[in-house]
Amino acid sequence: MRKDSRLSRVLHALIHLHHYGKPATSDDLGKMLGTNPVVVRRTMAALREQGYVSALKGHNGGWSLAKPLTEITLYDVHKALGEGSVFTIGLTDEHNNCPIEHGVNKALRDVMQEAEALMLARFKQVSLAQLASEFERHDRTGG
Amino acid sequence: MRKDSRLSRVLHALIHLHHYGKPATSDDLGKMLGTNPVVVRRTMAALREQGYVSALKGHNGGWSLAKPLTEITLYDVHKALGEGSVFTIGLTDEHNNCPIEHGVNKALRDVMQEAEALMLARFKQVSLAQLASEFERHDRTGG
């Protein structure tokens, strides 16, 4: 099943931005992320709308952080991308009022909601600053 | 993103089978599930391979439970369908050895693994017999 790698991609971009020292163009980011500039713009647009990054046109333009990484959590980024369901598991449409189908779907929905709640709670606990510092430590120790 | 509703569908089918009193043809199940017989066969085949159901050809043939519902959990069914990743969230390919990308992916992978573990643990706690009885109670109380 096709995956949505926007979260992974945009987190990667934000941390690169943090280290970049100047605005990064969509082309720059595209090269860092192994994708193309249009995909970068499309994905970053969601973050711009939530005020996490800003974009400038023209010479020396490009993308910059609008907030420090300490003030952005994984949850914030996930939410900015639009919280569609996180699961590949879907429920059948309950067209014919079958109580069995209702019961099955309710059971699955309950479990998925609990798992999603755990996931989002974890996402809230991790700031991008933590992520960035972890990678830097990892990098210095050469592991 | 396209959902995989095989789990919901096949659980629905198994509980119907339990109440059916005789083997149910793929056509019967297709009508109950709002889908077509070939999809039913394809999905049920995975359960047959794991010994949860059996199928007979010819007159009075069709699908029957090969184990009581008390001996089948949500986890068993989920696993029988083949445990692809449960999440729509995917990680980017780590092509260019970027430590930032590695760090981001590791953080996301850790959280997703924890959430998936919780989900599977919950699935193990629920037998299809429990599901069936819950729906029956729900049905009798008219709620």
Add this chain to the structure above:
DNA sequence: CCTTATGTAACTTTTAATGTTTCTTGTGTT
């Protein structure tokens, strides 16, 4: 032998992300 029903192959459809091309708009430089 005929009917029923599974088993299976081959092909189409669906859906959202992703890839790509092209054009417009805005902004700084010369």
Add this chain to the structure above:
DNA sequence: AACACAAGAAACATTAAAAGTTACATAAGG
């Protein structure tokens, strides 16, 4: 003012896996 740079955005193709569909082979009962 003209130009170059870069985001914004529209339009279309590609991709992947479930799901839908058609067709036919296989097996088993009547």
